[in-house]
Amino acid sequence: MDRHFSRQVLDADESNDRYEGMPRRGSGFLDEPLRRGTTPSATVGPYLAIGLTWADGPDVVPEGTEGAVWLRGRVLDGNGHLVPDAMIETWQADPDGGFDHPDAPQGARRFPGFRGFGRSHTVQPPGEYGIRTLKPGRVPDGKGGLQAPHVDVSLFARGLLDRVVTRIYFGDEAAANAEDDVLQRLPDDAARRTLIARPTADGYLLDFHLQGEDETVFFAL
Amino acid sequence: MTGTTSREPRPPSESALILPHYLREAEERRTPVGYPGYRSTALRAPLRTPVDLPQRLTEVTGPVLGQDRVTAADADLTLRRGGEAQGQRIFVFGRVLDSDGRPVPDALVEVWQANAAGRYRHVGDNWPAPLDPHFDGLGRVITDGLGRYEFTTIKPGAYPWGNHHNAWRPAHIHFSLFGSAFTQRLVTQMYFPGDPLFEQDPIYNSIPASARHRAISTFDLDRTQDNWALAFRWDIVLRGSGQTPFETDDDGDVA
Numbered sequence: 001m002d003r004h005f006s007r008q009v010l011d012a013d014e015s016n017d018r019y020e021g022m023p024r025r026g027s028g029f030l031d032e033p034l035r036r037g038t039t040p041s042a043t044v045g046p047y048l049a050i051g052l053t054w055a056d057g058p059d060v061v062p063e064g065t066e067g068a069v070w071l072r073g074r075v076l077d078g079n080g081h082l083v084p085d086a087m088i089e090t091w092q093a094d095p096d097g098g099f100d101h102p103d104a105p106q107g108a109r110r111f112p113g114f115r116g117f118g119r120s121h122t123v124q125p126p127g128e129y130g131i132r133t134l135k136p137g138r139v140p141d142g143k144g145g146l147q148a149p150h151v152d153v154s155l156f157a158r159g160l161l162d163r164v165v166t167r168i169y170f171g172d173e174a175a176a177n178a179e180d181d182v183l184q185r186l187p188d189d190a191a192r193r194t195l196i197a198r199p200t201a202d203g204y205l206l207d208f209h210l211q212g213e214d215e216t217v218f219f220a221l
Numbered sequence: 222m223t224g225t226t227s228r229e230p231r232p233p234s235e236s237a238l239i240l241p242h243y244l245r246e247a248e249e250r251r252t253p254v255g256y257p258g259y260r261s262t263a264l265r266a267p268l269r270t271p272v273d274l275p276q277r278l279t280e281v282t283g284p285v286l287g288q289d290r291v292t293a294a295d296a297d298l299t300l301r302r303g304g305e306a307q308g309q310r311i312f313v314f315g316r317v318l319d320s321d322g323r324p325v326p327d328a329l330v331e332v333w334q335a336n337a338a339g340r341y342r343h344v345g346d347n348w349p350a351p352l353d354p355h356f357d358g359l360g361r362v363i364t365d366g367l368g369r370y371e372f373t374t375i376k377p378g379a380y381p382w383g384n385h386h387n388a389w390r391p392a393h394i395h396f397s398l399f400g401s402a403f404t405q406r407l408v409t410q411m412y413f414p415g416d417p418l419f420e421q422d423p424i425y426n427s428i429p430a431s432a433r434h435r436a437i438s439t440f441d442l443d444r445t446q447d448n449w450a451l452a453f454r455w456d457i458v459l460r461g462s463g464q465t466p467f468e469t470d471d472d473g474d475v476a
């Protein structure tokens with residue numbers, strides 16, 4: 001219907017252009033996809049331990065699990081000082097490369113005794129974290145290949161207004177690391193080294209440097 | 222089947238490695254990691270440009286943290302250690318949504334806050350304001366099927382923090398949220414409307430001006446309870462994957 005329903009309204013039609021060539025105004029609410037603005041992040045501040053401490057935080061697997069390893073390391077600031085009020089969280093595949101999650105291609109699959117998630121404060125010993133877990137399996141990279149075993153890490157602290165994100169890779173997986181597409185896109189070996197944990201007696205060791213010459217590679221997600 | 226929530230399983234065969242992609246908020250509406258007015262960022266916020274990480278399986282999945290993480294008592298911060306907390310009793314409630322407008326059900330929400338006098342129950346907080354024997358400042362809930370959450374607590378006090386001369390944090394509650402994916406993880410702070418301390422607070426002002434209103438709760442007279450408590454509403458929006466709630470899903474069924 002081109003014309004206005006009522007004949008008493010002169011020259012009215014369906015468009016509400018003010019005059020020719022001037023588009024209809026609006027906030028975009030009617031034309032754009034339904035979208036809400038995300039809530040801005042903020043720092044955890046110095047007192048995060050009140051709200052974010054779990055007795056079983058570091059236990060991706062319970063004590064006594066066969067094959068369990070400790071991921072350990074330090075968090076250091078731009079002066080090389082330990083950061084004793086940080087928290088790291090880890091998320092990773094199980095040893096078969098599976099995830100207990102509905103968006104995983106095999107469907108949610110629970111690996112017995114495995115939570116996938118770990119949380120460690122750096123309070124005791126000061127500046128150090130520790131996560132007891134199983135080494136992850138390899139996960140498809142979506143391009144027909146496999147990613148090297150890796151653990152996704154969120155790091156939170158006073159002085160960081162948003163989490164920073166990095167990954168832990170494993171020093172004894174040289175062949176897999178060499179073909180890992182995320183590692184390969186880093187500029188050089190020095191950058192790659194900041195993500196590769198060194199095997200130790202009870203697991204693996206990797207320090208996170210927030211700043212400085214050895215600044216850890218952090219990712220934008 | 223309609224894509225009503227992000228937790229619905231995808232059919233395994235056809236959608237192998239068709240993964241959701243979580244949208245990133247425009248930079249001019251995201252809080253930067255470091256901010257010059259906030260002193261602690263100087264030696265801690267990384268200085269190099271972050272490297273883009275593709276969103277793959279590890280990034281689009283995340284921990285499913287169940288009801289075993291919370292008890293019913295965790296939603297009421299005013300009743301701890303056998304007594305009632307001092308202060309202005311309030312409800313803090315709202316919905317956890319993603320940026321597509323979908324509710325985020327079964328999300329763990331952890332909160333922590335100062336007491337009515339502005340003091341935290343923490344070894345590092347020793348400014349001379351009283352501790353409250355019946356307030357520990359910790360709350361936990363899981364969102365319901367519509368993404369709703371609610372706490373009963375007391376209004377936290379402002380506190381000084383030494384960042385600059387006469388620096389006071391506006392009253393705030395710390396929030397930590399897990400969505401259903403690693404990409405959705407969020408730690409933030411909720412503020413109260415009209416706080417006169419906003420202007421001098423670098424943590425509040427580190428949020429780009431166009432997004433600051435999203436960090437402020439609204440007073441909701443309809444949700445106050447006569448003779449009992451005031452009420453503040455705060456909806457929290459996590460990153461969505463660009464699918465609207467009414468879009469058809471991969472399996473071809475019509476919404």
Ligand SMILES: [Fe+3]
Pocket residue numbers: 045335390393395
């Ligand atoms: Fe605080």
